[in-house]
Amino acid sequence: MIRIDTVTKRYPDGTVAVDRLSLDIPDRSITVLVGPSGCGKTTTLRMINRMVEPTEGTILLDGADIRDQPVTALRRSMGYVIQNAGLFQHRTVVDNIATVPRLLGWSKQKARARAAELMERVGLDASLAKRYPYQLSGGQQQRVGVARALAADPPVLLMDEPFSAVDPVVRKGLQDELLRLQEELGKTIVFVTHDIDEAVTLGTMVAVLRTGGRLAQYAPPAELLSAPADAFVEDFLGTDRGFRRLSFFGSATLRLRTAPVVTADATAEQIAAGAAEAPYVLVTDADGTPLGWAEPRDLTAGRIDPARLLPHGRPFVHGTGSLRAALDCAVLSPTGWAVAVDEAGRAVGVVSQQAIGEAIRAAHGTHRAEAAEEAGVTG
Amino acid sequence: MNVLHYIASFFADAAHWHGYDGIPARLAEHVRYSLLALALATAVALPLGLLTGHYGRGGNVLALVATAGRALPSFGLLVLMFILLGFGLVPVMVPLVVLALPPVLVTTYEAMRSVDPSPVDAARGMGMGEARVLFQVELPVALPLILSGVRSAAIQIVSTATIAAYVSFGGLGRYIVDGLYQLDYEKVVGGAALVAALALVTLGVFWAAGRFAVSPGVRHAGRRT
Numbered sequence: 260m261i262r263i264d265t266v267t268k269r270y271p272d273g274t275v276a277v278d279r280l281s282l283d284i285p286d287r288s289i290t291v292l293v294g295p296s297g298c299g300k301t302t303t304l305r306m307i308n309r310m311v312e313p314t315e316g317t318i319l320l321d322g323a324d325i326r327d328q329p330v331t332a333l334r335r336s337m338g339y340v341i342q343n344a345g346l347f348q349h350r351t352v353v354d355n356i357a358t359v360p361r362l363l364g365w366s367k368q369k370a371r372a373r374a375a376e377l378m379e380r381v382g383l384d385a386s387l388a389k390r391y392p393y394q395l396s397g398g399q400q401q402r403v404g405v406a407r408a409l410a411a412d413p414p415v416l417l418m419d420e421p422f423s424a425v426d427p428v429v430r431k432g433l434q435d436e437l438l439r440l441q442e443e444l445g446k447t448i449v450f451v452t453h454d455i456d457e458a459v460t461l462g463t464m465v466a467v468l469r470t471g472g473r474l475a476q477y478a479p480p481a482e483l484l485s486a487p488a489d490a491f492v493e494d495f496l497g498t499d500r501g502f503r504r505l506s507f508f509g510s511a512t513l514r515l516r517t518a519p520v521v522t523a524d525a526t527a528e529q530i531a532a533g534a535a536e537a538p539y540v541l542v543t544d545a546d547g548t549p550l551g552w553a554e555p556r557d558l559t560a561g562r563i564d565p566a567r568l569l570p571h572g573r574p575f576v577h578g579t580g581s582l583r584a585a586l587d588c589a590v591l592s593p594t595g596w597a598v599a600v601d602e603a604g605r606a607v608g609v610v611s612q613q614a615i616g617e618a619i620r621a622a623h624g625t626h627r628a629e630a631a632e633e634a635g636v637t638g
Numbered sequence: 639m640n641v642l643h644y645i646a647s648f649f650a651d652a653a654h655w656h657g658y659d660g661i662p663a664r665l666a667e668h669v670r671y672s673l674l675a676l677a678l679a680t681a682v683a684l685p686l687g688l689l690t691g692h693y694g695r696g697g698n699v700l701a702l703v704a705t706a707g708r709a710l711p712s713f714g715l716l717v718l719m720f721i722l723l724g725f726g727l728v729p730v731m732v733p734l735v736v737l738a739l740p741p742v743l744v745t746t747y748e749a750m751r752s753v754d755p756s757p758v759d760a761a762r763g764m765g766m767g768e769a770r771v772l773f774q775v776e777l778p779v780a781l782p783l784i785l786s787g788v789r790s791a792a793i794q795i796v797s798t799a800t801i802a803a804y805v806s807f808g809g810l811g812r813y814i815v816d817g818l819y820q821l822d823y824e825k826v827v828g829g830a831a832l833v834a835a836l837a838l839v840t841l842g843v844f845w846a847a848g849r850f851a852v853s854p855g856v857r858h859a860g861r862r863t
């Protein structure tokens with residue numbers, strides 16, 4: 260665990276970048292530092308690998324003061340990823356990644372073998388190994404930066420806005436990749452961002468800092484969204500906080516309607532049974548793959564006309580998908596009903612906006628009850 | 639009689655190819671003075687430029703020294719040294735070294751200052767010591783600019799080394815000084831042509847050194863940023 264204990268950083272010009280900050284950063288999880296520009300995120304991160312020395316307070320790594328070991332040894336045990344990757348342009352991709360192993364005295368051959376292994380890990384094609392940084396896209400450079408930080412298998416990874424210089428699609432890919440990697444590697448990651456969405460997506464714990472370097476709130480993302488500590492945090496979370504919070508509620512509790520899901524050769528009775536429960540029936544092929552919505556009063560000779568279906572929209576995965584995904588599908592669906600599918604993409608039911616709304620209210624209720632219970636236990 | 643004619647007849651004269659005043663001997667002398675002066679200047683200016691550039695300190699002092707160095711006339715310095723020290727290699731080396739110091743010093747400093755700070759930050763953050771940061775991160779990227787500084791110093795030395803002849807030293811300046819004295823314009827123009835040719839060869843040598851020493855990643859990086 261990394262323990263930041265009442266740390267203050269005052270720069271020589273008098274700027275107080277971090278003010279009596281205390282944070283316990285848990286092992287094997289992603290802790291995100293988030294906040295507006297200039298609130299001291301970078302300063303905090305750089306104090307952990309002693310790129311910046313605190314004016315007051317101490318930082319402990321597994322119980323020992325980080326100043327107890329030589330600064331280079333400390334840094335070599337912590338991967339460091341920065342915004343523009345900071346690759347060495349005179350070195351090839353493999354040699355960039357092999358930097359820390361080489362510093363640790365590994366043979367060139369062993370370091371390169373390790374680098375090749377990491378390229379695969381972070382999703383870089385082996386054909387890029389001999390390229391120079393100028394021959395890579397921004398997203399690829401950032402992957403090399405992550406691979407380089409991981410090369411010596413450090414237990415700690417410090418990342419300062421590593422994905423903020425790439426476009427949203429690439430950023431999403433890199434975020435997913437980081438979560439997948441973290442699943443495999445279980446590093447203690449401290450991640451700095453000014454993007455609250457990124458914080459909520461990646462963080463196991465999120466520390467919101469306010470200008471002047473003070474801690475505004477330190478909580479898991481779901482708690483942050485449901486119970487912001489004050490007006491500053493609430494403001495920082497933005498106007499769609501409620502909607503975002505739905506990401507943390509699973510869709511398993513949704514009561515799906517199965518009768519309105521029919522195959523294209525459904526009988527009149529089946530269609531009638533479906534129509535009794537929903538204004539539209541969802542038509543699937545023989546395998547259960549959704550084809551589109553049919554309006555029961557718009558049938559041709561009592562049968563479904565596959566040529567006249569309304570598009571079914573994007574479905575959500577029942578169970579693993581969140582209530583946010585379900586609501587999003589319902590909002591975008593031409594019928595106002597969301598289509599639930601299983602992992603294989605077969606329709607398992609449909610659900611109305613109203614039913615989703617009820618599930619949201621129920622989820623909030625459960626959440627509040629749990630929170631109250633927790634408060635009762637600990638308080 | 640035109641210049642080309644002078645050059646042709648200078649090189650055609652078999653007498654110019656032998657002995658202590660022959661082209662090979664004079665050329666060798668000239669190259670020797672130039673290399674010595676360049677080596678001395680670089681030995682002083684390069685480490686100074688690298689360190690000041692790396693630590694980002696002393697830039698102002700450096701610029702001042704460089705301006706002062708540039709303001710000193712080489713020929714005046716030569717005469718002064720000659721008066722103070724008499725005959726010898728030292729009075730010849732001093733003006734040449736003084737001439738070469740500013741370009742090497744200033745470009746090395748500027749080259750180090752212009753290195754992108756983010757890889758340097760990353761290098762420190764990964765646990766590289768200052769010496770490694772300087773030699774393994776900054777220097778390889780600053781190298782093209784540093785080489786250009788050394789190159790312009792070398793060119794200036796090659797052309798200025800002719801003044802050695804005024805204090806009875808050798809080198810290609812001999813042809814120019816003696817030629818003027820003897821009103822032998824063939825000799826003057828031939829000597830000047832040799833100096834120009836040597837300057838071109840120097841350019842070529844630096845071009846080759848750049849190809850050899852600068853990483854392709856740095857050489858091409860400028861084309862796409």
Ligand SMILES: Nc1ncnc2c1ncn2[C@@H]1O[C@H](COP(=O)(O)OP(=O)(O)OP(=O)(O)O)[C@@H](O)[C@H]1O
Pocket residue numbers: 270271272274275276295296297298299300301302303453
């Ligand atoms: N070397 C320095 N000297 C003086 N002040 C500094 C220095 N570095 C940062 N600061 C100041 O300290 C404060 C916090 O800076 P820091 O870089 O930690 O912010 P940040 O949260 O990372 O901001 P951003 O999101 O813009 O990167 C700012 O007011 C900044 O101007």
Ligand SMILES: [Mg+2]
Pocket residue numbers: 300301302419
């Ligand atoms: Mg920052």
